[in-house]
Amino acid sequence: MIARDDVQEPQLLERPARWEVGRSNEERRSPRRRTLAAVRVLEGPELGRGLMATDLSADGAFLRTPLAVAPDVRLRLALEIPTDPRPIQVTARAVRSSPEGIGVRFEEVSARDRARLRSHAGFYEMDEAIVRVQRALGDLVPGNLLPLGEPSEIQTLLQGVAERGLPLTAIRPGRGFTPVPCRAVAFDPAGPHGATLRLDVAAPPRTRVLYLAFADAPLFYALEGIVLSVRGGETEVMVPERVYLTERRAERRAGPRAAFCELAAPHLPEGRLRLPVMDLGEGGASVRLAAGAVLVPGARLPAFSLEAEGARREIAGATVRYLSALDDGVVRAGLRFDEGEGARDSFREIRHHAVRGGLATRLSRTVSLLGGKVAAFVRRPRRTEEGGVEIVRYKNRRGDAVAAIVDANFDTSDPNVRPDVAVVIAPAILKRKEVFGLLARTLLDDLDRDGRKAVVLRFDASYIAGESAMDARLAAEGRPYYHWTFGHLGDDTAASLRYLQRRFRPARRTLVSVSLSAIPARKAILECAAEAPVDLWIAPFGCPDAQDVLRNYLAGLDLFDAYRRGEGPETILIHGRPIRGVSLYGQAMEAGLAFLEDARKDLARIAAPVVWILGTYDCWVTRSRVRAMLDAPGGGV
Known part of the structure; x- marks a missing residue:
């Protein structure tokens, strides 16, 4: 039983009543979401009829009520989140109070119910629902839906939907639903529950959530709206903190008049x-x-x-x-x-360092002409003798296991063979080591024709995908790389360079960093300068800095200033899975991987030749930033 406490006058505490977005992680231990969950008091002081939780996380909630309770009062509550009618029972303790309501911290919650709370508050449940909506609409939704969580952007978008009368498709959750065409007749940016959207269609009885999809060419949008009321053939829904869109743009665009x-x-x-x-x-x-x-x-x-x-x-x-x-x-x-x-000659003014032809030239040409080399490799009727493929494991400086494949054109079991060159292939995000098999074999075949002994190592990035270290619990929850940072990939790259140096003692070392791995690669090169120095760095489709790639990926939304102020969202979505934004952005800034100026400082210290390969249609990389980075004073280009 829970001891009942007498109801007291409202308590005015120093902390704010609502759980602010900008609060530090020490005060809020898990993601919080603005929602509308019905609450019943099973044991404890009466808090009035129609009690609702308007802010919710796996660890607590804000209950909107005119009544108040003393601090530390315990309550037993039943919560009904709008997307799941099954009640969640929790034991909570009041931690703050104000005229708007009370904040409670959950103390006793079953593991299953806490997982449901975490899924709702962390947007994992919403992410999965939007994916199902996209599948249900089929060809109407092109491309991959990406999240947008900037409140001002969302309000501007939905206000435009109402003012222009864009056609929408309303979808009820569940199986076997039928999409219903409708339009938004009004947008209220400051309703009692935040911004709301009013639709010209009446939702069926007991509908608590509607999914809305619409096109504003060339973009396609989808969102989840909690139903607030249904009156007179119209439905009012609460505008969410996150919408989804298809286009990856590096900037905002406006509609000029003429x-x-x-x-x-x-x-x-x-x-x-x-x-x-x-x-x-x-x-x-x-x-x-x-x-x-x-x-x-x-x-x-x-x-x-x-x-x-x-x-x-x-x-x-x-x-x-x-x-x-x-x-x-x-x-x-x-x-x-x-x-x-x-465009193709725009890098000519960059200061070049003289590099003699030979091994470096051959390697860079091999990577840049990969398509033709692969075709020749497939068609060639006669193949030279090749060494076997070997699976190896080693640890990075964090103590995490890194799984890799070693390809060589010599017997790797012979300790007397010292290869002419060792190559490390650092993967793009979410790409496994097996993807780069043809690249590894092409490098070896090209060098073998030149009479060179070579070894190529390709590894799985830890806490991303593949056979390297993973968090089993997070993987089972569907968020395998929730705590991943650029530093993880940098440590894996440095460990791979050290492994090849320790085992084979090559005469030269080359690093091939694909796409996003180019960002931490520069730190790995500097870190290994004494024990495993890199003689050539090749970055196919390389990203110059974290700010550039994340802004391009998130449709032009730059969150670095928000995270610097402690106001960034706890969770963002990368390739359909949640990742802890505070860790991702925070580590990038702390490690000097975030900004273009960081990249220029690192390039000025790298003496090895650098080859950067740009994709003509690569929407992740801004060409001008690569040019500015490579034009750093000193360094190797």
């Missing part, structure tokens, strides 16, 4: 072609084309003029990113501005 792209067109009587601009940003735009326009994604446009609100700007060229049909029969084309014919 803007045109003007291209030279000698075949037309007026000698020019004027395309209306639908939205515009510094790095790109979308334009309106006639239905019979002959363009395909990937097509290059020559230099043209851009007129926007009376100002004229010369664009050196552009690449067509996508094409989508509009309701009036015309076509919308997305353009990414580039440097036209000079």
Whole structure:
């Protein structure tokens, strides 16, 4: 039994009544979510009818009530979260109070119920529901849905949906549902439960959640709305703290009132072609084309003029990113501005360090021409003798096991063989070591023809995917890389360089860091400079810094300033799985991996030759930032 305490006057404490987003992790131990969960008091002081939890985490809640209780009063509660009618029973203790309500900390919760609370508060449940909605809508939702959690962006988006009357699709949770077309008739940014959206459709009785999907070309959005009321054929839903969208953009775009792209067109009587601009940003735009326009994604446009609100700007060229049909029969084309014919030569002004031809040149050429080499490897009728494939394990400085595959063109069991070169392949995020098998064999085959002894090691990044160290509990919960940071991948890379040096004593060492692994690779190179120095660094599709890749991945949302102030969201979504944003961003800033200036400082200290390979359509990497990084004073380029 729980001792009953007499109800006292409202207690005014120093701490705020609500659990603020900016609170430190010492005060809030798990992610918190704004929600609307019905609460019943099973034991303890009466808190009034219609009691609701408006903020919820796995460790506590904020109960909105005009009544108050003394600090440390214990209550037994039954919670019903809106997405799951099964009640969750908890024993809680009051920790703070205000005229708005009371904050309670959960003390006794079953493991299963705590997992349900964590799934709801950490958005894991919402993430899975949005994935099911996307599958149910089939081809209507192109691409991968990515989360957006900036409140001002969400409010601007949904206010525009209501003002423009965009068509929406409403979906009830569960199986066998039928999508219902509707529209938003009003948006209220400051309702009693935060921002709300009113729909012109009546939700069926006992509906507690609706999923809404809509398109605002070229983007597609989906969100989960908690039903607040159904009156007069309309439904009011609470706007969530997270929406999902399909496009990965590196910047925001606005719709200019009067803007045109003007291209030279000698075949037309007026000698020019004027395309209306639908939205515009510094790095790109979308334009309106006639239905019979002959363009395909990937097509290059020559230099043209851009007129926007009376100002004229010369664009050196552009690449067509996508094409989508509009309701009036015309076509919308997305353009990414580039440097036209000079794009491939734009790195010539960077200060180069003289590097003699030979092994380094051969290795860099092999990686950059991988496609042709792989084809030749497959077609070649005669193959040279090759060493076997070996599975090895070693530990990084954290004590975590790293699993790797060693390929060689010599007998690795012979301790007298000292290879000419050892290559470490650091993987892209979520890519296993097996993915790079053809790259490893191509490197070995090319070097073998030159009479070189070589060994290639490719490893699984720990706490990501594969056979290296993993957190079994987090993997079982569907969030395997929740605590992953750039530092984990850097430690794995450094351990791999040391392993090859310790075992084979190669004459030279090369590091190939693919995509995101290029960010911690520079720290690994500096760390191993004395015991396993890198003689050549190749970064295929390499990301220059954490701010650039995360901003591009999150559709232009830069959270580094928010995390620096302690206000970033506890959890973000990476490839459909949650990751602890505080750890990811915090470690990047602490380790000097976050910003472009960090990368320039590290490049200035690296004396080895550096080869950076850029992808023409790589939306994760900003070309200008790579150029600025490689143009660091000193260092090897």
